[in-house]
Amino acid sequence: MSDKKENDQIERTGAQCVVEELERNGCDVIFGYPGGAVLDIFDSIYSSPMHLVLPRHEQGAVHMADGYARATGRPGVCLVTSGPGATNTITGLATAYIDGTPMVCITGQVPLPAIGNDAFQEADTIGISRPCTKHNRLIRSVDEIPEAIAEAFYIASTGKPGPVLIDIPKDVQKQFTTMQTPEKVQIRSYTPHFEINNKEVAALAKAINKAKRPLLYVGGGAITAKACKALSELAHKAQIPVTTTLMGLGAFPETDPLSLNMLGMHGHATANIAVSYCDLLISVGARFSDRVTGKASEFAQKAQIAHIDIDPSSIGKSVRVDYPILGDAREALEHLLPLVSENKHEKWLEQLSELKAKYPLKYTVADGDIATQYVLEEVDRICQGNAIVVTDVGQHQMWAAQYITLKEPRTFITSGGLGTMGFGLPAAIGAQLGQPDRLVVAICGDGGIQMNAQELVVAVEHKLPVKTIILNNTYLGMVRQWQEMFYERRYSGVVLSQADRPKNERIEESKPVFLPDFVKLADAHGMNAIRITKPEDVRPTLERVFADRKPWLIEVMVETETNVFPMVPPGMSVAEMIID
Amino acid sequence: MQHIITALVENKPGMLARIVGLVSGRGYNIETLNVGPTQDPTLSKMTLVVPGDAHVLRQVTLQVSKLVDVLRVTDVTGKRHIDRELILVEIATESVAQRTEILDLATLFDAEIAGVSQCSITLQLAADSNVISDFMLLLKPYHILDLSRSGRIAVAHTNNGDSPA
Numbered sequence: 001m002s003d004k005k006e007n008d009q010i011e012r013t014g015a016q017c018v019v020e021e022l023e024r025n026g027c028d029v030i031f032g033y034p035g036g037a038v039l040d041i042f043d044s045i046y047s048s049p050m051h052l053v054l055p056r057h058e059q060g061a062v063h064m065a066d067g068y069a070r071a072t073g074r075p076g077v078c079l080v081t082s083g084p085g086a087t088n089t090i091t092g093l094a095t096a097y098i099d100g101t102p103m104v105c106i107t108g109q110v111p112l113p114a115i116g117n118d119a120f121q122e123a124d125t126i127g128i129s130r131p132c133t134k135h136n137r138l139i140r141s142v143d144e145i146p147e148a149i150a151e152a153f154y155i156a157s158t159g160k161p162g163p164v165l166i167d168i169p170k171d172v173q174k175q176f177t178t179m180q181t182p183e184k185v186q187i188r189s190y191t192p193h194f195e196i197n198n199k200e201v202a203a204l205a206k207a208i209n210k211a212k213r214p215l216l217y218v219g220g221g222a223i224t225a226k227a228c229k230a231l232s233e234l235a236h237k238a239q240i241p242v243t244t245t246l247m248g249l250g251a252f253p254e255t256d257p258l259s260l261n262m263l264g265m266h267g268h269a270t271a272n273i274a275v276s277y278c279d280l281l282i283s284v285g286a287r288f289s290d291r292v293t294g295k296a297s298e299f300a301q302k303a304q305i306a307h308i309d310i311d312p313s314s315i316g317k318s319v320r321v322d323y324p325i326l327g328d329a330r331e332a333l334e335h336l337l338p339l340v341s342e343n344k345h346e347k348w349l350e351q352l353s354e355l356k357a358k359y360p361l362k363y364t365v366a367d368g369d370i371a372t373q374y375v376l377e378e379v380d381r382i383c384q385g386n387a388i389v390v391t392d393v394g395q396h397q398m399w400a401a402q403y404i405t406l407k408e409p410r411t412f413i414t415s416g417g418l419g420t421m422g423f424g425l426p427a428a429i430g431a432q433l434g435q436p437d438r439l440v441v442a443i444c445g446d447g448g449i450q451m452n453a454q455e456l457v458v459a460v461e462h463k464l465p466v467k468t469i470i471l472n473n474t475y476l477g478m479v480r481q482w483q484e485m486f487y488e489r490r491y492s493g494v495v496l497s498q499a500d501r502p503k504n505e506r507i508e509e510s511k512p513v514f515l516p517d518f519v520k521l522a523d524a525h526g527m528n529a530i531r532i533t534k535p536e537d538v539r540p541t542l543e544r545v546f547a548d549r550k551p552w553l554i555e556v557m558v559e560t561e562t563n564v565f566p567m568v569p570p571g572m573s574v575a576e577m578i579i580d
Numbered sequence: 581m582q583h584i585i586t587a588l589v590e591n592k593p594g595m596l597a598r599i600v601g602l603v604s605g606r607g608y609n610i611e612t613l614n615v616g617p618t619q620d621p622t623l624s625k626m627t628l629v630v631p632g633d634a635h636v637l638r639q640v641t642l643q644v645s646k647l648v649d650v651l652r653v654t655d656v657t658g659k660r661h662i663d664r665e666l667i668l669v670e671i672a673t674e675s676v677a678q679r680t681e682i683l684d685l686a687t688l689f690d691a692e693i694a695g696v697s698q699c700s701i702t703l704q705l706a707a708d709s710n711v712i713s714d715f716m717l718l719l720k721p722y723h724i725l726d727l728s729r730s731g732r733i734a735v736a737h738t739n740n741g742d743s744p745a
Contacts (some may be wrong), residue, residue, distance in 0.1 A: 081676075126594060127597065130597070130598060130601055131601060131602070131605050135647075136647070138594070154650055187648065188651065189589070189590055189648060189649050189650055189651040190648045311643065311646070312642050312646070313639060313642035313643050313645075313646055316638070316640060383626070541632040
């Protein structure tokens, strides 16, 4: 315990510093998995008011912290041991890094004198995590800890947010320090904020006022920057239609007549056509990813391009930019607003609404089969845009993006950049812990759920009423779709059922029928579960289960070989989109 | 085209790995790299020579600038600057005549004699990249026993009002 000498001379151990500084930085939930090199920190957590959540795998811890951060906007915090504990976080850190999630990850390390000696559970965590963190740091002296943690939260949550990792050797956790919390964090080599350049804003405003067919293209950065209100004001004032990326879903209400929904590889046809025909594309907090642009050299060819971004390296990286604006999206839009004149763009909006009518989302399904799209329509109907929808990665993710109507920011949580299968369930658990009063629905496939299914028990033990929907098409559906379209239906490594496997993947064609039996799996974890096999059961079952305040696993046996459309084939221009 | 980039960074452990990892991880090559302390003991200066077009170099510069411990990155290629490289080269001297030839060459280039043995001579030359490559060309006919190059280092020329990098 701390040894009080004088008021300003309180001695704390490194481990106590870690826990108290986390609390001081607003951490109320910590996702931690113990081990030899973090025993001291876990000992300090024992008497802390922080809610400790024990995932069943360190990857789960990071995705939970990620889901918590995306649902709340506050940094997620996780704590793991050295060696395998730290290496197991890497996928989660890379997921958070590419999508810009604020996160602080504390890893234990072997004692300082043991570093470099191939000690038990030693890994070069700093070296391994360097390319998938915004910043990382090895603590060499206990005196560094208060400052290091304050800096970690500051770096994680400013500029383009991202994960920051702090590696703390076991002996440093035991040492005593009188070092106090720094009053102010200032890092001379780190510039997270840029003054908006008024000349650049004026030039863009002029271009907007002149444009006949302007289009706002909005990414996750608008949500991070809390720019949604300013975005809506700009869109309405000048009557500019809005399309969002996968990460930008929720930044602009899809119920608004100006919304063109999502663009990109599996975006709405109207959004992609609008990009090809607009004369001014205004990008707000989006990074022109290959899943949005298709063939970048043919992207928005008729348009001048404006790019508002907090990340200087993002501007001009993939496409030529005529109006670069470096800075916070909300500030930039607020500077822009008074300079933009009211406008109507009647002809342009009329053309777009004709396109919307011509190319609605559609699907067909055989009698008696359940279409995934139908299940998602029912989820959407029940939730009315009030739920937090968390997805895994694959076909179901794209259908969720298409069929769930997003109305507000932070209600669609998905691994956009890295495309991490196994993200959905733990991220939903983290989101529910951050937003205990909201309905949280995890939309998963039968492939991805198995990558982190061990976390079902966490929802049960913390009484988190997450509704986990497994859309079971007995395939790794998105890969199967690509194999069908581009590899002559040679279904290699994607068949999850017993039937129709390639010869070298042959298994016993007898029982069990379900591989695995997800209802039994949920049962083993103490979770309520139900399997839906008939279309007429979808609505009543979902209504009943969503109204229950308990965690539920709902497995829906959906049509097996449906493809996601529209689709811009990889490497092609958006004009070569396949509609259905 | 080769670009010379200078980076002023925090003098902290792992900085070199951070920069090299970033540049190579994004698929760019580093031709030469030099690191050393500055007049401020808390800062180090790195000079990187990176081949690539303007777009590649803009990305390298911006990505390196983004690192938390990097204060300033400058692509000095298009700006007024002074750059130098130091080479140490040991050349076999099979005869007195050959040694004389090499000494002549050294005089022409203002290279210093760093060491002499019975059958070799070691020269030291600090010069800009053009002079170094001319020198290396003229040494081609001889038998080079060992060669070390420091990689280029550069400072911005402050007379024209640019801030030093």
